[in-house]
Amino acid sequence: MAIMTTEEVKKFVSKLQEIGNIENSNDRLKNFIEYWEKLPEPKFNQPEQLAELIIYCIFEELVDLDDYTKAKLWAEKGMLTSRAKSPYSSYEYIQLGRVCYELEEYDEAMKYFSIAYDRGKKRAFKEFDKKYWEFYSKSKK
Incomplete structure (x- = not known):
């Protein structure tokens, strides 16, 4: 259990931006989900609302793919964020x-x-x- 440093956050966000530039939506989604897994615990306590950012990216990819059943699971996960509260x-x-x-x-x-x-x-x-x-x-x- 570790809170990310400013430098780690910068690298993490930079990688998310790279993933966002991937052409294929399915590949983007797969990479965002893999990156969610790499976000250290406690995920929802990381700086810069990283959990919210990744959840939003995954949610939007699923909506774009019309996969509303999976999108709902990520929207529910989004309800656990400090912003939702x-x-x-x-x-x-x-x-x-x-x-x-x-x-x-x-x-x-x-x-x-x-x-x-x-x-x-x-x-x-x-x-x-x-x-x-x-x-x-x-x-x-």
């Missing part, structure tokens, strides 16, 4: 809501979209496909 962050809730919506788990999607809305109002949905806001705003009671 902040009462001001809506991002992780939107992400989890998006995957549930795509998996047609609409009740669960509403649950997460509602929390996101409580935390960030309509602007929580701003960066995402309009269909999520339309679904939430039409379905909320």
